[in-house]
Amino acid sequence: MVDFWLVLSAVGSIASLIGLLLPFQNKSQRILHVAYGLAVTLLAFTAVWFWQENQRIHRIEQSAQRLLAHSEHISTDLGFIQAALAFLEKNRDIYPDTYYRALEICKLNNCSSAQYTDKNTGLDHVFNLQAVAEAFRGLISGIGTLEGGG
Structure with a gap:
């Protein structure tokens, strides 16, 4: 540099x-x-x-x-979500809206809640994590595409 x-x-x-x-x-x-x-x-x-x-x-x-x-090598959706959040947090000075949008997606889908709660069955939690992981893949893919990537 x-x-x-x-x-x-x-x-x-x-x-x-x-x-x-x-x-x-x-x-x-x-x-x-x-x-x-x-x-x-x-x-x-x-x-x-x-x-x-x-x-x-x-x-x-x-x-x-x-x-x-490398997302295929991350064993769980929650692991990818955490990796994506870390990536977005590291670059939030350039993509602040994307970072806060990711936090909101996580909040709406109870990413950080326990797997079993009164309102949430284990299956609902798994589906929520899958949905969030796919949404984050789209966000990260969009950053790569917008900046000239494939």
């Missing part, structure tokens, strides 16, 4: 060297050279920041695809 300060230092140094090589004729040209150096540094800093954000989104997309590919 490219470090912001490394790029900022390198570009700032290059801009300073260019500024030194250009002749100074009057005060307005000096101000123009300083402005030019700052503009080049700011442009480089902004480009690196956008590049890093783009790389992060691609890593999230790859992680979503890996989670779906």
Whole structure:
């Protein structure tokens, strides 16, 4: 990963060297050279920041695809639900609505409740977990697809 300060230092140094090589004729040209150096540094800093954000989104997309590919190896629906919630929580700064939607789906389907309750038979609980797991597979698949995945 490219470090912001490394790029900022390198570009700032290059801009300073260019500024030194250009002749100074009057005060307005000096101000123009300083402005030019700052503009080049700011442009480089902004480009690196956008590049890093783009790389992060691609890593999230790859992680979503890996989670779906390995979901067959997770032995229970509850295990996949927990893995999906952990993935969404880790990336909730980028996908906050999706994370809160997943929490709401879990709440509506009693993901965290005991298997047997007064209102819930074991079979209902199993069906609820299957429904939630499928919904989460759709959410995770959507993140991978929206970000350019297959």
